[in-house]
Amino acid sequence: MYFCILCHAEHERQEADRVFSTGFRALPNGDKIPLGLCETSLQVLSKEAEKPFSMKPLSA
């Protein structure tokens, strides 16, 4: 299990999901689960990145 930071929900880990090696979320019961992104979230993020005016880094 990991906590998907885009869905704000716990998912069962799948092959295509990305689970971060750093970063944990503390559960109410004291357990910690790793943060990650599910395949659906990764697709959403990659679509966002294709938009011309979103996710642009600030120019210096």
Ligand SMILES: [Zn+2]
């Ligand atoms: Zn998700």
